[in-house]
Amino acid sequence: MSTSTSEIARPEFLEIELDQKPVERRRIKRKTINTIIWFVVLAALTAIVLYPLVWLFIATFKPSSEFGQNPGLIPDNPTIDNYFKVLEGIAGVPLWRFFANSTFIAVMAVIGTLFSSALAAYAFARVQFKGVGILFAAMIGTLLLPFHVVIIPQYIMFQKLELVDTYWPLILPKFLATEAFFVFLIVQFIRNIPRDMDEAARIDGAGHWRTFFSIILPLIKPALITSAIFTFIWTWNDFLGPLLYVNSPEQYPLPVALRLYNDQTSTSDYGATVAVSFLALLPILIFFIVFQRFLVDGVATQGLKG
Amino acid sequence: MFNIRTRRAALAAAAVTASAALVLTGCSGGSEPAATYDPDEEVTLNLAFWGNDVRADLYDQAIAAFNEEYPNITVNSSFLGFPEFWEKRQTEAAGGGLPDVMQFDYSYLRQYSENGLLLDLEPYLGNIIDTEPLSEQILGIGVVNGETTGIPTSTNAWGMFTNPVLLEQAGVEDFAGGSWEDYNDWMAEVTEASGGEVYGGTDWTGRIQNFEIQQRAGGDDLFTDEGEPNFTEEDLAAFWEQGDSIREDGTVISQQELEEIYPVSGFDAAKTASELTWDNFGAGYLGNLGEGYTELGLIAPPVTEEGAKDLYLKPSMLHSIAATTDHPEAAATLVNFLVNSPEAGAIFGTNRGLPASETMLEGAELDPLGEQIRAYEESISDRLGDAPPVPIVGYGTLEEKFRQLGTELGFGTLTVDEAVSQFFSEMDVVLNQ
Amino acid sequence: MSTTLTRAIVTADKEGRPRLLGRRGPDTPTRHGLKVRNRRETATGYTFLLPWMIGFLGLTLGPMIYSLYLAFTKYNLFTEPEFIGLDNFVRMFTEDPQYIQSVQITLVYVLIGTPIKLAAALAVAMLLNYRDRGSTFFRSSFYAPSLIGASVSVAIVWRAMFSTDGPVDNTLSFFGIEIGGWVGNVALVLPMMILLAVWQFGAPMVIFLAGLKQVPRELYEAAEVDGAGPIRKFRSVTFPMLSSVIFFNLLLELINAFQVFASAYIISNGSGGPAGMTNFYTVYLYKRGFADLQMGYAAAMAWVLVIVVAIIAAILFKTQKSWVHYAGDNR
Incomplete structure (x- = not known):
């Protein structure tokens, strides 16, 4: 955005103030230098940050026996067997099945989280009703308790509802905004939107629902995209939920399936483990690359002018 | 048959x-x-x-x-x-x-x-x-x-795996049996012969099973039928002290090196020539050792007392x-x-x-x-003697605590006496839970 | 009824008060109108909040209260909890050296790790926001480490990075710092865990980026016209406009750091070792609860953490007024 605005602005500037050309040239030059520095700094940081992942990728070509024996980057006996092994699937369940399970759960979670969290966030940020303070505090409070101590009572609850061994315990909570993280995140973004917009709408006779759908939702697109990305990735990587609530191997999502490659009481296949965790990374990386583009089209400015 | x-x-x-x-x-x-x-x-x-x-x-x-x-x-x-x-x-x-x-x-x-x-x-x-x-x-x-x-x-049953390839490289015969001191000496010989490349073994005092078989050699299971501990702080201290020398003189692989090769063990990584463990671990070891290994040595653990029925199924x-x-x-x-x-x-x-x-x-x-x-x-x-009573509730916790204290002894972050008192206070908690 | 409502709104509009809920200030609409409007606002509010309320009352609140009760009991998961008063808390603070150690390392982790992680996330987000073109690749790269799930692969990679003659050791040696491998060095395990957290700074970075997208460009342009340099632009535009998001990230990262679990659990294979240096609060809690089946004790630990973090959160919320700016809150 920044470059495009200044690029449009610049020719005008040049035309009008021809006599200041040297200054402008210096400015352009400085801008180029800045861009080069920017690029170099980011490239260096990226190299550091990506190195472990590159290491992991190359490690997927190590035979299992090299784990622990060869700590270096390059495999002594590179092999592609790990991938063949992984692609065979586990115990008659093909690998794609685990990917499909994970994708289904993650997509449902994204829909549920966006729907329920945005609604709740709007209420907390824009509607002033009795009890808002206490409820908001309660919502923050749910963030504070380490989830391990509620695992058992929650399991008992879903057991009583006879929802164990279905995906419901994994998806239903998302539709009920139980992840306060996203509610709070969207609250913060809504509170940052000047009220002029929705108040103008209110004066035009729009109720909360119309304000919500036609004014607020478009304005919090970056927060919604962020929530979608996080929900997808965190659900994709969630291990404990599916472990407790899914019984049949053909229903396992990836993280549970992934652990089946190293059972410490029998033989652990570390080669297959790293290969499958690398493969598991790809869909979410693609998801991120696709969705982060929406972050670029900052919608904020167009709404905030005036 | x-x-x-x-x-x-x-x-x-x-x-x-x-x-x-x-x-x-x-x-x-x-x-x-x-x-x-x-x-x-x-x-x-x-x-x-x-x-x-x-x-x-x-x-x-x-x-x-x-x-x-x-x-x-x-x-x-x-x-x-x-x-x-x-x-x-x-x-x-x-x-x-x-x-x-x-x-x-x-x-x-x-x-x-x-x-x-x-x-x-x-x-x-x-x-x-x-x-x-x-x-x-x-x-x-x-x-x-x-x-x-x-x-x-x-x-x-509890047993000892040895790595034939490493032993051959070091030019040392497989452990011929004997006391725990003999075993320590044998490990030192392997470590020395390999020039410090590999070690004779791991600090065996980190495993509760070795303590158990030593105690059983004296006729006592770790816990009575009623679930009461059957050993004293002195017994445990004496056990851990047996590892002092091998930890200090570098006979066994250091805790630091073990941490670095995690998730595999020293034996998996061909860094140690012997390992005391359950006898069904062989397949896992062979898998992790990889090429060049078709067999392993499997021999009896060192003897605490001749004729004692210290092992069990x-x-x-x-x-x-x-x-x-x-x-x-x-x-x-x-x-x-x-x-x-x-x-x-x-x-x-x-x-x-x-x-x-x-x-x-x-x-x-x-x-x-x-x-x-x-x-x-x-x-x-x-x-082989009678199996000890079915493990007490919380035995897994104690086994893990024992292992952790063993690593701390290896790091030198605890003295034997501190480790003993920590183990007993943990046992207190477990038995009273 | 409907006419009253309409009039209430109209009246309000005529008075020129766009804030429909005259909660503050003396110039609120008539009492009657306010009451009606309040009631209507409350109804609307709860409608919006309905899914959350169902989730909160149906799924979250019950288990939370139950866990609070468990904190005062002895509970091994299989038999009925037995009420023991404050025993769990007494044991925690007076008889459990492991607990004290776990509190200490967790505090170090939170107090050192969180600021570094947030600073890194903000700095990189601003760098990325400097230019859109070309930053797609960088943005994905910086987020990539946060994508990797809690599998043993993380342990394998991270240990390899910090082992003797691993990349970190070699780099430091190149600069003349010979400290050897970090993995097996009791003193360096905690810094290693902090660096793992910093490496996975993608989540706050993305949130910062989203926040930066919300900052109107005009403000920067105006500041530039005023001749503001980068530091002043940061102080007078970026920071206030981003403060709500900074507040969010600060609070959430603090909470997350206090609850650090997966990375430490994976790296230590659940043991919290070496020498208890990865035995963070929640790791220890989990071990007590699930491995040792002392769920009452674990619940007590959990609620001590809740109280501590709640106090910190409350203080943060109080300080909000002095540094967090909400464009949507009329002051």
Whole structure:
């Protein structure tokens, strides 16, 4: 955005103030230098940050026996067997099945989280009703308790509802905004939107629902995209939920399936483990690359002018 | 085959009479459910086990073989890695939804049994579950407070693996047996001969089993039948002090190096030439050692006292049935198939350890490693004594605490006395929980 | 009824008060109108909040209260909880050296790790926001480490990075710092864990980026016209406009750091070692609860943490007024 605005602005500037050309040239030059520095700094940081992942990728070509024996980057006996092994699937369940399970759960979670969290966030940020303070505090409070101590009572609850061994315990909570993280995140973004917009709408006779759908939702697109990305990735990587609530191997999502490659009481296949965790990374990386583009089209400015 | 029978006979002198009595009581107890049980009823059972994909394939085959005989019993299996398996079971146990049939671990048997979560198999012994091929001693392993809640699939014993390739490189003979001091000297020799490239072994004082066999050599199990500790702070301090010299002079691999090669062990990574552990760990070691390894040495642990019965057979795993099952007879039928049938033996081989049941063992075609384990367990028959009481509730916690204190001794972050007092205070908590 | 409502709104509009809920200030609409409007606002509010309320009351609140009760009991998961008063808390603070150590390392982790992680996330987010073109690749790269799930692969990679003659050791040696491998060095395990957290700074970075997208460009342009340099632009535009998001990230990262679990559990294979240096609060809690089946004790630990973090959160919320700016809150 920044470059495009200044690029449009610049020719005008040049035309009008021809006599200041040297200054402008210096400015352009400085801008180029800045861009080069920017690029170099980011490239260096990226190299550091990506190195472990590159290491992991190359490690997927190590035979299992090299784990622990060869700590270096390059495999002594590179092999592609790990991938063949992984692609065979586990115990008659093909690998794609685990990917499909994970994708289904993650997509449902994204829909549920966006729907329920945005609604709740709007209420907390824009509607002033009795009890808002206490409820908001309660919502923050749910963030504070380490989830391990509620695992058992929650399991008992879903057991009583006879929802164990279905995906419901994994998806239903998302539709009920139980992840306060996203509610709070969207609250913060809504509170940052000047009220002029929705108040103008209110004066035009729009109720909360119309304000919500036609004014607020478009304005919090970056927060919604962020929530979608996080929900997808965190659900994709969630291990404990599916472990407790899914019984049949053909229903396992990836993280549970992934652990089946190293059972410490029998033989652990570390080669297959790293290969499958690398493969598991790809869909979410693609998801991120696709969705982060929406972050670029900052919608904020167009709404905030005036 | 003959030998193993003599071994069993030697182990439990009263086995024949006792098992006959058992079969009788089993029959009388079991006649009633057997009468009301319709063997052709269509039922569905959930079966849960831990293991990797290899084992899962074997279970699939076993279930298919089971269904040829019992087409009316549908078995839904699910499997996980060991820690995840127990994480899930604990939650299910609290929520009241355990699977019908479970592969079970010895260390959890008491806990689940005492809380009434496992079915007493007594009524099915001798009818649905064939007790003939199972020795009295084997059956006795799964008895908690007079109730049989688990049937061992297989047994293992404490042993010592050695790495023939490293020993050859170092030019040192395999450990010829002897005392713990002899073992330390042998390790030092290996470490020295290899020029510090590899080590003779790992600090064995980090494993509670080595403490246990030393104590058993003196005639004491770690815990009494009542679950009271049977050793003093002095005993433990004396045990840990045996490791002082080998830790300090660099005979054994340092804790730092072990941390760096995690998740594999020093033995897996070909950094140590010997490792004291359960005798069914061989396949895992071979897998992680990789190319160049077709066999390992498997020999008896060092001797604390000549002639002492310090070793014992432990179930590598058991099969148990949830108390909440709707189909106890069908579940017992499945358990019988999984622990006794020659078909299961043929399918599993030694994947779950050396088969405990004679009929299953007959069906099993042992791979070289399996043969080696069998030969090993025969070779130590003189040292095999009665198994200790079923581990106390919280034994797993203590075992882990023991291991952690061992690593701290290795790091030098604790003195032996501090470690001893920490262990005893942990034991206090565990025993009073 | 409907006419009253309409009039209430109209009246309000005529008075020129766009804030429909005259909660503050003396110039609120008539009492009657306010009441009606309040009631209507409340109804609307709860409608919006309905899914959350169902989730909160149906799924979250019950288990939370139950866990609070468990904190005062001895509970092994299998038998009924037994009420033991404050015993769990007494044991925690007076008889459990492991607990004290776990509190200490967790505090170090939170107090050192969180600021570094947030600073890194903000700095990189601003760098990325400097230019859109070309930053797609960088943005994905910086987020990539946060994508990797809690599998043993993380342990394998991270240990390899910090082992003797691993990349970190070699780099430091190149600069003349010979400290050897970090993995097996009791003193360096905690810094290693902090660096793992910093490496996975993608989540706060993305949130910062989203926040930066919300900052109107015009404000920067106006500041530039005023001749503001980069530091002043940051102080007078970026920081206030981003403060709501900074507040969010600060609070959430603090909470997350206090609850650090997966990475430490994976790296130490659940043991909290070496020498208890990865035995963070929640790791220890989990071990007590699930491995040792002392769920009552674990619940007590959990609620001590809740109280501590709640106090910190309350203080943060109080300080909000002085530094967090909400464009949507009329002051």
